[in-house]
Amino acid sequence: MNRKTSLLLATLLLSGTILGACSNGAESNALSKTNSESQNSGETVQGAEEPVTLSIFYFDNTGTIKMDSPVLKKAAELTNVSLNNVASTGGEDKQAYNLMLASGSLPDIISYNITELNAIASEGALEPLNDYIDKLAPNFKKFLDENEDVKNAITASDGNIYTIPFVGDGNASTGWFIRQDWLDKLQMEVPKTVDEFYSVLQAFRNDDPNGNGKKDEIPYIQRDNNIGAYTLLPLWDAYDKLYIKDGKIAYGPYEDEFKVGISNIAKWYNEGLIDKEIFTRAKARETLLGNDTAGSTHDWFASTSNFNQSLQNEVPGLKLLPIAPPESISGKVFEVGKRPKLSGYGWAISSQSKNVEAAVKYFDFWWSEEGRRLFNFGIEGDSYTMVDGKPVFTEEVLSQPAVNGYLTEKYGAQLPKIGVWQDFSYEQQWTNEIALKGINEYQENNYISDDYTLPTLNFTQEEQKRIDALVGPIDTFFHEKAQTWVMGGEEAESAFSSYQTQLRNLGVEEYVQIYNDAYQRYLHGN
Numbered sequence: 001m002n003r004k005t006s007l008l009l010a011t012l013l014l015s016g017t018i019l020g021a022c023s024n025g026a027e028s029n030a031l032s033k034t035n036s037e038s039q040n041s042g043e044t045v046q047g048a049e050e051p052v053t054l055s056i057f058y059f060d061n062t063g064t065i066k067m068d069s070p071v072l073k074k075a076a077e078l079t080n081v082s083l084n085n086v087a088s089t090g091g092e093d094k095q096a097y098n099l100m101l102a103s104g105s106l107p108d109i110i111s112y113n114i115t116e117l118n119a120i121a122s123e124g125a126l127e128p129l130n131d132y133i134d135k136l137a138p139n140f141k142k143f144l145d146e147n148e149d150v151k152n153a154i155t156a157s158d159g160n161i162y163t164i165p166f167v168g169d170g171n172a173s174t175g176w177f178i179r180q181d182w183l184d185k186l187q188m189e190v191p192k193t194v195d196e197f198y199s200v201l202q203a204f205r206n207d208d209p210n211g212n213g214k215k216d217e218i219p220y221i222q223r224d225n226n227i228g229a230y231t232l233l234p235l236w237d238a239y240d241k242l243y244i245k246d247g248k249i250a251y252g253p254y255e256d257e258f259k260v261g262i263s264n265i266a267k268w269y270n271e272g273l274i275d276k277e278i279f280t281r282a283k284a285r286e287t288l289l290g291n292d293t294a295g296s297t298h299d300w301f302a303s304t305s306n307f308n309q310s311l312q313n314e315v316p317g318l319k320l321l322p323i324a325p326p327e328s329i330s331g332k333v334f335e336v337g338k339r340p341k342l343s344g345y346g347w348a349i350s351s352q353s354k355n356v357e358a359a360v361k362y363f364d365f366w367w368s369e370e371g372r373r374l375f376n377f378g379i380e381g382d383s384y385t386m387v388d389g390k391p392v393f394t395e396e397v398l399s400q401p402a403v404n405g406y407l408t409e410k411y412g413a414q415l416p417k418i419g420v421w422q423d424f425s426y427e428q429q430w431t432n433e434i435a436l437k438g439i440n441e442y443q444e445n446n447y448i449s450d451d452y453t454l455p456t457l458n459f460t461q462e463e464q465k466r467i468d469a470l471v472g473p474i475d476t477f478f479h480e481k482a483q484t485w486v487m488g489g490e491e492a493e494s495a496f497s498s499y500q501t502q503l504r505n506l507g508v509e510e511y512v513q514i515y516n517d518a519y520q521r522y523l524h525g526n
Helices: 003-015 017-022 070-079 093-102 114-121 130-136 138-146 148-154 180-186 194-206 228-236 256-270 284-290 301-305 356-365 369-377 403-411 424-428 433-444 461-486 492-505 508-523
Strands: 052-057 081-085 109-113 163-167 174-179 242-245 248-251 296-300 320-323 342-349 384-387 390-393
Touching: 052 093, 052 356, 070 081, 070 356, 070 369, 070 403, 081 356, 093 109, 109 114, 114 163, 114 342, 114 461, 130 138, 130 356, 138 148, 138 356, 148 163, 148 342, 148 508, 174 180, 174 301, 174 433, 180 194, 194 228, 194 296, 228 256, 228 461, 248 508, 256 461, 256 492, 284 296, 296 301, 301 320, 301 433, 320 433, 342 356, 369 390, 369 424, 390 424, 461 492, 461 508, 492 508
Parallel strands: 052 081, 052 109
Antiparallel strands: 109 342, 163 342, 174 296, 174 320, 242 248, 384 390
């Protein structure tokens, strides 16, 4: 073990990180690592000159991720690099990660959360990749040159790049949905403003659009009971998380707009326009669309649109269609949901590895046209065929109820924790027409705001410790008070000032400042 890694492990032990994992009774298993020497001459940009096996930490508690999958075997044929997973099985990923660190023997490659990886990089556990990328990774370097936001996001606070990230593709994720069949029955137009939306919800509540003679309609539902009614906040220019406001990061529940938003949501809840069980109900879409009582929601395009087909026997004529975001109280038309460009995961090379160059070239292979296609679509002639120069999935793949899971389990494609570039066209092929129409509408009309999905930020160890200490009490207090206000236990208008004072006492301004410091580093590339 080298001196830097010893320092890392000592620091982790003193902080209690590893002791906490070991105190659960798990034993530390020494991880074997390859002793193969890197081939320093004659290598191609796609891998090693001679076959080499690199050890990797890739935790998977499902048992579906195999290092001898068709995709990884094909990659080995093309790069001369095979992978041997040394991660423990069972338990949780954080525990397995800590056990790997505690073993004192780090594998060649570590696939994990980028924030955690940058933390151990600051103690010398990971190899800085800046020079290697410049010299040995032309495909990834080209991507970084064309995507400065990604380069800034993966650059650690010390100016080095230690990780190759998983980069998503596509933009639209969520949108507003309404029962067009109910609007047609009530002879109403699609609402275009928050006031029109309010009027439509009132009509859904009062005018029996499901035609069963009962006042059982629930005008607005939300399947995520952690978010609950907060998906309505943007109608009043408010938000329930960190977001970018006037060029700086702000904590939505601390802003004055939140008082207006939560007060109006409480009003709608009291009037019966919002599901009374919105903070507790499980499977809201299945239950309330299935019994023909749900009128509208805000959710993911693909999964929400699927109910039009899956419930056609239970609810004949169901038309749950995406609509443009209703204009907010200030006249803005925007969508807060956006696919994050970075998933937060990626892979890195340990400073103990004797195969750094081979690993870097292997990483770069996945950013080549062939490597990217292999990751996204699997095996040509088996999971897809080339049609007019583009990969098209076979009918067997497209007929699966969960295409993404099928690709991962059968072929080893779409692994979520490695450094690759996803291709949205793979998803377009199995997304239904209603969802695609909504996605296109939101993208073509520029509804999707960049201000509500923060870029991946890198924090110093001290900053991360403070965030970890502050975020729990702050978020818990916000959720408790907001739910109380929505359900009528207290009025937000009269209590908001003291609520803001308590958030300050809990350190919300320090919390926001830490994020803004990291955001400034991100903006300036350091």
